[in-house]
Amino acid sequence: MARTVLLTLGRMPKCLDLARGFHALGRRVVVAEPFAWHLCRASRAVAKSVRVPAPARDAPGYRAALGEVIAAEGVDLVVPVSEELLYVAALRDTLPEGVALHSPPQATVLELHDKLRFAQKIRALGLPAPETHSADSAAARALAARTPVVLKPRNSCAGLGVSFHGAGALPDGAFPGGALSSDMVVQERKDGRVLSSFSLVAAGRVRVTSVYRGVVMSGTVAVCFERLEAQAAIERFVEEFSAKTGYSGFLSFDFVEAADGSVTAIECNPRVTSGIHFLEAADVARAIADPGGDDPVRFRPERLMQQFYPCLIEAEAALFTRKEPGLKWRALRSARDVTWDRADPLVFPTMTFTSYPILVPAIFKGKSMAETATEDLAWREELPMDTPEPA
Incomplete structure (x- = not known):
């Protein structure tokens, strides 16, 4: 097992879960983070x-700096957490001997992150996925004319740039000659309940899957x-996908569940998502450090979890917008905060300060917290492109 673990992000609660998990195993945890102050910096679980x-x-x-940290700190396990994974995965072939990277190859990560290539891959595997086309294609025009669709960037994160349109209502700019045509997809809009999953997978073997739904x-x-x-x-979908691809790493999906209980995968995130908060942190860390092991990854007793301050903002806003204020305030009162731990008490009360690089742009520039948390991590390099669809 690893002695010093490098987490390549520290600003999000999911990073904190990983830090606490590895610390509980007796590992030294180092965090590499573009922000000077971040959530994990206040944690007792983080040594440095x-x-x-910013990648x-x-x-x-960014990659050069990570290499310097790995060498200087004696790191032997690198664990990417969020969108920075797209950059960190490229280090696989350059890491010193004896240093492990908990990530699929970069080509796999980019394929799953790309909304068009992911849909094409899922269909090729014989698994359910919505009809999806490049926005600059004749197939996209035909799809948008006959059914409600979702318009989204091929390379989006945190739900940014996503819009919903009725049949025949898609803006002309999404098609050839329009400003949105170069990197957008048009996807069939499915009706039903949106559910998400988070899994730990090793060589095609699923260690655990956490399924959850958004409440606020x-x-x-x-x-x-x-x-x-x-x-x-x-669970069957995740098992089949993992077995057919031999996948290793974090694996997360968003699904739409129809009235008959069938599910359709609409997106894949080859990284950590909020489902990690329902798992015992030390078990997750053990499964990462020993991917061939058989120790169980247990669920925590809590069923309802929240990020307190974003949830509070939504509950306060609901007083003015009148959008589900009762539900949001009930959730705020009853859900367990994902950061609170009496053995690591400074994280929760210092969150307003340590999160200021996210909060300040959100408050004064009118951006969402999801955007400010990921805008310096989002993929900016060229994506591998598949064969274009006929225009």
Whole structure:
């Protein structure tokens, strides 16, 4: 097992879960983070935080800085957490001997992150996916004319740039000659309940799958979420996908569940999502450090979890918008905060300060917290392109 673990992000609660999990195993945890202050910096689980360039602004400098941290700190396990994974995965072939990277190859990560290529891959595997086309194609025009659709960037994160349109209502700019045509997809809009999954997978073997739904949303991102049991259709999907691809790493999907219980995968996130909060942190860390092991990854007793401050903002806003104020205030009162731990008490009360790089742009520039948390991590390099669809 690893002695020093490098987490390549520290600003999000899911990073905190990983830090606490590895610390519980007796591992030394180092965090590399573009922000000078971040959530994990206040945690007792973190031995050292190192500031590095933001990958979306200086990808070569970011990778070089990670290499320096790995060498200086004696790191032997690197664990990417969120969107920075797209950059970190490129280090696989350059890491020193004896240093493990918990990530699929970069080509796999980019394929799953690309909304068009993911849909094409799922269909090729014989698994259910909505009809999806490049926005600059004749097939996209035909799809949008006959059915409600979702318009989204091929390379989006945190639900940014997603819009919903009725049949025949898609803006002309999404098609050839329009400003949106270069990197957008048009996807068939499915009706039903939106569910999400988070899994740990090793060489095609699923160690655990956590299925959950958003209870309180900030835009399209859940800030209060509930774990669900007996989701056999989703668990079968994850098992089949993992076995057919031999996947290893974090694996997360968004699904739409129809009235008959069938599910359709609408997006894939090859990274950590909020489903990790329902798992015992030390078990997750053990499964990462020993991917061939058989120790169980247990669920925590809590079924309803929240990110307190974003949830509070949504509850306060509901007093003025009148959008489900009762539900949001009930969730705020009853859900367990994902950061609170009496053995690591400074994280929760210092969140307003340590999260100021996210909060300040959100408050003064009118951006969502999801956007400010990921804009310096989002993929900016060229995506591998598939064969274009006929225009």
